[in-house]
Amino acid sequence: MACTAQPATSVAAGNTQGKWWKDGVVYQVYPASFMDSNGDGLGDIRGITSKLDYIKSIGATTIWVCPHYDSPQFDLGYDISDYESVFPPYGTLQDMDDLISGCHSRGLKIIVDLVINHTSYLHKWFQESRSSKSNPKRDWYIWRPAKYNANGRRIPPNNWRSNFSTNAWTWDEATQEYYLHLFCPEQPDLNWENPETRKAIYASAIEFWLKKGVDGFRVDTVNMYSKPKDLPDAPIINPKAEHQGAASLYCNGPRMHEFLSEMHDVMAPYDTMTVGECPNTPDRSKVLKYVSAAEKQLDMVFLFDVVDVGQGTETKYDTTPRNWTLPVLKKAVNNSQSLIIGTDAWTTSFMENHDQARSISRFASDAPEHRVHSGRMLAMLNATLSGTLFIYQGQEIGMINMPEDWPIEEYKDVESGNFYKYVARATNSDPVALAKAKAAIQHLSRDHARYPMCWDSTPQGGFSTNPKTWMRVHDLTDEINVAQQEADEGSVLNFWRRMLKVRQDYSKLLVHGYYEVLDEKNEHTYSYWKTSKDSRALVVLNFTHRAQDLELPKVETGGRLNLAISTYEHSTGAFDSLRPYEGRLYILECET
Ligand code: TEU
Numbered sequence: 001m002a003c004t005a006q007p008a009t010s011v012a013a014g015n016t017q018g019k020w021w022k023d024g025v026v027y028q029v030y031p032a033s034f035m036d037s038n039g040d041g042l043g044d045i046r047g048i049t050s051k052l053d054y055i056k057s058i059g060a061t062t063i064w065v066c067p068h069y070d071s072p073q074f075d076l077g078y079d080i081s082d083y084e085s086v087f088p089p090y091g092t093l094q095d096m097d098d099l100i101s102g103c104h105s106r107g108l109k110i111i112v113d114l115v116i117n118h119t120s121y122l123h124k125w126f127q128e129s130r131s132s133k134s135n136p137k138r139d140w141y142i143w144r145p146a147k148y149n150a151n152g153r154r155i156p157p158n159n160w161r162s163n164f165s166t167n168a169w170t171w172d173e174a175t176q177e178y179y180l181h182l183f184c185p186e187q188p189d190l191n192w193e194n195p196e197t198r199k200a201i202y203a204s205a206i207e208f209w210l211k212k213g214v215d216g217f218r219v220d221t222v223n224m225y226s227k228p229k230d231l232p233d234a235p236i237i238n239p240k241a242e243h244q245g246a247a248s249l250y251c252n253g254p255r256m257h258e259f260l261s262e263m264h265d266v267m268a269p270y271d272t273m274t275v276g277e278c279p280n281t282p283d284r285s286k287v288l289k290y291v292s293a294a295e296k297q298l299d300m301v302f303l304f305d306v307v308d309v310g311q312g313t314e315t316k317y318d319t320t321p322r323n324w325t326l327p328v329l330k331k332a333v334n335n336s337q338s339l340i341i342g343t344d345a346w347t348t349s350f351m352e353n354h355d356q357a358r359s360i361s362r363f364a365s366d367a368p369e370h371r372v373h374s375g376r377m378l379a380m381l382n383a384t385l386s387g388t389l390f391i392y393q394g395q396e397i398g399m400i401n402m403p404e405d406w407p408i409e410e411y412k413d414v415e416s417g418n419f420y421k422y423v424a425r426a427t428n429s430d431p432v433a434l435a436k437a438k439a440a441i442q443h444l445s446r447d448h449a450r451y452p453m454c455w456d457s458t459p460q461g462g463f464s465t466n467p468k469t470w471m472r473v474h475d476l477t478d479e480i481n482v483a484q485q486e487a488d489e490g491s492v493l494n495f496w497r498r499m500l501k502v503r504q505d506y507s508k509l510l511v512h513g514y515y516e517v518l519d520e521k522n523e524h525t526y527s528y529w530k531t532s533k534d535s536r537a538l539v540v541l542n543f544t545h546r547a548q549d550l551e552l553p554k555v556e557t558g559g560r561l562n563l564a565i566s567t568y569e570h571s572t573g574a575f576d577s578l579r580p581y582e583g584r585l586y587i588l589e590c591e592t
Contacts, residue, residue, distance in 0.1 A: 001102045002440070005573050012565045013328045013389065015142045015527070016429050018345075019035050019299070020061075020109065020271075020273070020514070021109075021273035021300075021388055022388060023388075023504070023507055023511050024061045024109070024273070024388050024389070024509065025058075025059055025060045025062070025064050025388075025389045025391065025500055026046070026060065026061075026062045026064050026111070026275075026388060026389065026390045027055045027058065027060035027062070027063050027064070027135065027389070027391050027393070028063075028064045028066070028218075028353060028354070028390060028391065028392045028393060028450070029048055029055075029063055029064065029066065029393055030043065030067050030075060030335065030393060030449065030450060031043050031044065031047075031048065031065060031066060031067075031077070031495075032068045032077075032393075032450070033047060033069055033088050033393070033450050033451065033452050033453055033463070033471065033473075034047055034051065034393055034453050035047030035050060035051055035453065035455070035573050036463055036465075036466065036469075036581070037050060038237050039436060039464060040089060040464075040466060041464050041466040041467075041468045041469045041470050042089050042090075042470045043237030043280055043464075044089065044091050044095075044226045044455075045068060045086065045090050045091035045095040045096060046090075046097055046098075046142045046234045048060060048063075048099055049067065049095070049098055049099045049326065051101045052102050052103060052108065053106070054108055054482070055108070056106050056107075056108060057497070058396050058493070058499075059496070059501060059503075059504070060108070060391065060500075061107075061108060061109065062108060062110065062111060062231075063103060063108060063109075063110050064108040064111045064112070064113070064218050064390070065099070065109070065110065065111075065112050065113065066113050066354055067087075067112075067113045067115055068087060068091075068096065068112065068113075069081075069082065069083055069085065069086065069087060069115075070082040070085045070087050070088070071120055072086050072122055072186065073087070073121055073183045074120070074186040074187065074414060075183060075184050075186070075187060075414055076413070076414075076439065076450070077113075077184075077219065078115050078183070078187070079112075079118070079120040079184065079186050079379070080085070080115055080119055080120055080123065080130075080205075081119070081120040081122040081123045082123065082124075082209060083204040083205040083209075083255065084204055084275070085310070087371075095366070097212065097213075099111070100212060100213045100214060100377070103498050104213065104295065105257070108201050109215040109273070109429055110214055110215055111191075111214060111215055111216040111217055111218055111273060111275075112209055112214050112217060112218070112409055113218050113220055114205060114206065114217035114218065114219045114220060115183065115205075115220040116190065116201050116216040116220070116222075116225075117190065117220065117221040117224045117225055118150070118181065118182065118183060118189045118190060118218075118221075119188065119190060119191060120187065120560030121185070121186045121187070121188055122186075124198070124430075125140050125141075125190075125197075126136055126141060128140075129141045129143075129188075129263060129381060129483070130172055130174065130175060130179070131342055132175060132549035133175050133177070134271075139188060139191055139194050139197075140191055140194060140196075140197045140200075141179055141180075141188045141189065141190060141191055142175060142180040142188075142189050142190075142191050142227065142231075143175075143177045143179050144157035144169075144175055144178050144179075144180070144231070145157070145174075145176075145178075145521075146171070146176075146178060150213065151569050153224060153532070154171070154173075156168075156169035156178050156541075157178055157180075157231060157298065158231050158232065158234070158246075159231045159233045159234055159236075159243055159244050159246075160180075160182075160231075160233075160234055160243060160244065160246040160249075160250070161234075161241070161243035161244055161245055161246065162181060162182055162183055162416060163182055163183050163247075163415070164183055164184055164414055164419075164575070165315065165415075165418045165419050165422040166241065166243070166418060166422075167242070167243050167258045168180060168181060168182055168246070169181070169250055174348045174524060178477075180204060180227075180231075182224060183249060184414060185329060187372055188299075189224075190225075191229075191541065192225040192226060192255070192259055192488050193255075195533075198262065198371070199447075200260070202263065204265045205303070206263070206266055206267065206454055207266065210267065210270045210272065210526055211400070214273070215273060216267075216272035216273035216274055216299075216521045217272070217273075217274055217275075218275050218276075218277070219274055219275065219276040219277065219298065220277055220280060220393055221252045221277055221279075222260070222290075222298065222301065223252045223253075223254070223256055223279070223280070223290075224250055224251055224253075224278030224282060224471075225255075225256065225259050225380070226252075226254055226255035226256065226258075226259060227250055227253050228249050228250070228550060230255065232249065232299070234246035234262075235449060238314055245266075245315070247279065247280040248280065248548065251279065251281060251283055252278040252280075252286050253470045254350055256290075257290075257295070258298060259522065260276075260290065260297035260298060261295075261296060261297055263297075264297055264298075264323045265295045267313070268296075270303040273388075274298045274299045274302050274530065275298070275299065275301065275302060275348060275390075276290060276298045276300075276301045276302070276386070277301070277302050278290065278301035278303055278304070278340070279304045280304070280571055281303070281304075282304075284339075284498060286337040287301065287339065288339065288343060288345055291339070291345040291347070292343060292344055292345045293344040293346070294344055299346060300345075300346045300348050300388055300460055300520035301333060301348070301351060301586045302348055302353075303347075303348075304331075305331075305332035305335040305336060306329070306332045306333060306350075306351060307350075307351065307353075307355075307356050308323065308495075309324045309328055309329050309332050309362075309363075310313045310323050310324035310328075310362065310443075310444075311444060312440075313353050315419065316444060317416075317419050317437060317440040317444060320439065320440070320520075321439060321440070321442070321443035322362075322443070325520070325523055325525050326522065326524065326525075326526060326543050327520060327521055329363065329526075330517050330520055333385065333517075333518075334515070334516075334517060335407075336349075336385075336387070337385060337386055337387075337515035338515070338573075340360035340386060341446070341514060341515075344388060346387060346388070347386060347387035347388075348357075348388050348389075348390060349382055349383075349385035349386070349388070349389045349390070350382070350389070350390035350391075350392075350451065351363070351378065351381075351382055351395075352388070352391075352392035352395045353392050353449065354365075354392065354449045354450065355446050356392075356431060356446070356447065356448075356449055357397065357401050357444050357445060357448040357449065357451070358394075358395075358399055358400050358401050358444060358448050358449065359375045359378050359440055360375050360378060360398055360400050361400045361401035361542075362401075362443070362444070363378060364377060364378055364581055365542065365545055365581065366400035366401065367485075367545075370396055370545055370580060370581055371400060371421060371480075371584065372490070372491070372492055373400060373568070373579075373580060373581035375397075375398030375492035375495070376492055376495040376581075376583065377541055377542070377567050377582065377583040378541075379396075379492065379495055379499050379567075379582045380499060380539065380541065380565075380583035380584075381526070381539070381541055381583065382436070382568060383496075383500060383503045384498040384501070384503070384510050384517055384530060384537070384539045384585060385404050385510075386510070386511060386512060386513055386514075386515055387511070389503070389511075390492060390495070392449060393453055394454065394483070395450075396452055396492065396493055396496045397454065397480060397481065397482055397485050397491070397492055397493045398480060398492035398493075399453075399454060399474070400413075400448075400474075400476070400478055400480070401442065401443070401448040402447060402448055402451055402472075402474065403474070403475050403476075404441070404442055404473070408420055408438055408441070409528060410447075410471070410472050410473055411441060411445060411447045412450070412470075413445060413447045413450065414445045415446055416445035416446065416447055419441065419509070420434070420437055420438070420441065423436075423437040440544065444580060447471070450471060451471045451472060451473065451474055452464070452469050452471060452473050452474075453482075453543070453579070454473070454474060454476075454477040454480055454481040454482065455481055455482050455483065456481050456482065456483035456484070457477070457478045457481060457483065457484065461473045461474070461481055461567050462481070462482075462483070467518075479560040479570050487586070490569075492588060497565065499565065502564060502565050502585065506535075506537060506564075506587065507565075508533075508535070508536055509530045509531070509534040509536070509587075510530055510537065511530045512532065513530035513531050513532045513537070514529075514530065514531045514532070515529075515530055516528060516529045516531065518553060519522065523541065524542065524543060524544045524546075524548050525541065525542055525543065525544075525550075525578065526539075526540075526541040526543055527539065527541070527553075528539045535587065535588060536587075536588040537564070537585060537586065538552070538561055538585070538587075538588070539583070539584070539585050539586075539587040540552075540578060540583065540586075541578075541582075541583040542578035542579065542581055542582045542583070543581070544580065544581070545581065546580060547577045547579055547580065548577060548578045549576070549578075550576055550577050550578045552586070555588055558588055558590055558591050559588050559591070560588070560589050560590075561586040561587070561588055562586060562587050562588075562589050563584060563585075563586055564585045564586060564587045565584070566582065566583070566585075567581070567582050567583045567586050568582050570583060
């Protein structure tokens with residue numbers, strides 16, 4: 001039949017064998033900011049349980065809970081002091097059991113964060129490790145003697161910079177050695193070279209929670225466990241800086257595949273889903289090895305191509321707001337979409353998480369007159385890409401970045417805070433440099449994902465009864481909130497619901513289909529085909545605040561492009577142009 005229009009490349013998009021997580025829609029929850037059930041100003045586990053019906057109503061099939069474990073919270077829970085207990089202000093193990101059974105009784109799956117590149121410095125393993133050089137757990141972390149420079153000054157074992165703008169080594173006075181931490185000093189890196197350490201990690205962090213009934217893990221920093229032998233210096237990119245970015249050395253190290261295969265075997269008796277966080281991995285063959293079904297390592301990864309768009313290279317903040325063009329975004333999307341073409345691998349579709357600023361503010365427009373259309377258009381993009389779909393709390397109601405006029409004191413995250421302090425130190429608090437740093441932080445910092453969820457127009461946006469919330473509630477919570485959007489058919493929330501229904505109805509095309517961009521170089525519109533064995537869908541998106549001409553591609557005789565869903569009402573026609581931030585999805589129908 002002429003109109004089925006097979007693409008030139010064979011349609012082998014992803015191994016479509018029925019794994020529950022492939023057609024899944026994962027809703028990510030950040031416990032501190034989702035819902036406070038006990039009025040202490042901080043979200044908690046019971047708060048999450050109280051909102052499960054809401055999460056299900058959006059069309060999500062799985063929830064991912066960011067770290068709920070006991071922790072001194074230097075990096076908001078990514079510094080775990082005990083894998084087997086819950087951070088007391090969040091609740092108890094019983095509350096987690098209730099959350100797990102609350103999910104399962106509703107037909108939802110639940111995955112939790114697995115943070116095993118490092119622990120908190122308060123974890124008992126590190127406390128033992130640092131107690132003396134001869135302690136049996138000394139080798140569970142990465143300890144090295146000092147080096148000395150030409151002037152006899154003590155210097156760290158290498159020149160690596162941590163992910164948080166500081167030295168990656170901290171000197172331990174008591175035992176006179178340095179320990180490695182790729183993140184905060186309060187997050188020492190575990191030594192994965194030691195088989196005994198790995199065994200303990202698997203038992204405490206993985207099997208403990210699988211036995212409790214969780215359905216899998218989002219695996220933090222999944223490519224950093226294996227460090228290069230002898231920990232060499234990183235190349236000097238910034239001669240003025242004391243420490244150098246070293247991600248190309250500590251990501252994807254020599255034993256990564258071996259470690260992930262071993263971890264896979266630990267999970268094999270359970271029907272799990274794993275999604276690994278995979279920054280700094282430009283080498284496609286490495287990525288494919290992590291996620292090829294035959295390799296048995298991870299089910300899928302989060303690549304950073306899309307969320308890195310517009311960020312600086314030396315450091316993420318070394319940029320100015322909106323420093324990107326649409327062709328760059330298209331190329332980034334293509335990198336993760338192409339991963340499944342002709343392979344047995346699987347991929348993900350996402351634009352937000354707890355480490356990213358809000359997508360409307362970054363990729364479309366958060367101006368009052370555009371933000372609803374922007375939110376709907378980005379929902380269409382996210383929900384028509386192949387792979388498992390991830391939505392971050394608040395994305396479904398179009399939450400935007402914190403207001404520009406909030407002072408730097410409102411930013412609570414260690415990453416933005418350290419960067420700002422670093423610039424202050426390096427420039428002797430030069431006002432121009434600080435203003436540039438603040439502008440970059442206002443555009444890109446992780447804090448924008450972490451202010452409280454906006455539920456309704458009551459004080460504190462319905463997040464907490466306590467006026468002292470741990471982060472300030474957004475000034476626009478009266479305008480952007482769940483209750484108001486429930487009642488509005490045209491809201492971003494109700495558009496996401498419709499879009500997820502469409503995604504499910506056309507799953508072969510939208511979840512599993514072959515992606516092919518049509519207007520690679522166009523700076524204003526973004527169009528692509530999704531193709532399955534016997535049908536095709538066309539998505540057209542306007543990324544500007546102006547109308548854009550729309551010329552639909554010619555289809556072969558016997559075929560017609562029928563509009564399945566648009567982000568605008570279409571009662572009046574106007575099919576020849578796309579309105580500001582409009583998105584449309586057409587399905588190719590064959591006349592019989
Ligand atoms: O992030 C790992 C990571 O690579 C970060 O540097 C990420 O690129 C950065 O946050 C983007 O601004 C994971 C977690 O997602 C993050 O929240 C933790 O802080 C980090 O690991 C340490 O556990």
